[in-house]
Amino acid sequence: MRTGLVEPAMERGWQVAVTLTPTAGDWLRVNGEAERLERLTGLPVRDAPRRPDEPRPHPEVDCYVVAPASANMVAKLATGIMDNQALTQVGEALGTNDLPVVVFPRVNAAHARHPAWQRHIDSLRAGGVHLVYGPDVWPLYEPREAPSGRELPWLAVLNAVDEATR
Known part of the structure; x- marks a missing residue:
């Protein structure tokens, strides 16, 4: 990363x-x-979340990037589960006008075949999430069958942020 x-x-x-x-x-x-x-x-x-008496440790955000996002992270984000600091911040961003969110789901073919997966992807798209997803970006392989040393599509993620923040 x-x-x-x-x-x-x-x-x-x-x-x-x-x-x-x-x-x-x-x-x-x-x-x-x-x-x-x-x-x-x-x-x-x-x-971890900060205590109420602690100052905010990060500046205001212009764009959130969730990369790589596990299947679990995508499912929680799509269904509004905000049970940790990262999910809380991005979940709030989905409810904020004009605050882009870019998500790269790092999943395999079995995750994508799960009956709920397409609903999660559709839900994120409906929420305005810029997804870095598809066979041209991250070809799906069966579990434990992807080529070793495969590079994550960082350039595609960076370009999606450029596009989302224009």
């Missing part, structure tokens, strides 16, 4: 603030990536 998304976004002149799900926060703190992101952005990496 740092080298594929955050650094290129900053090279485009964007200020970047990172908010993670608790699971992603755990993973990135264990491998030192959260600290690298904090040094790079100059802002704390959030994965």
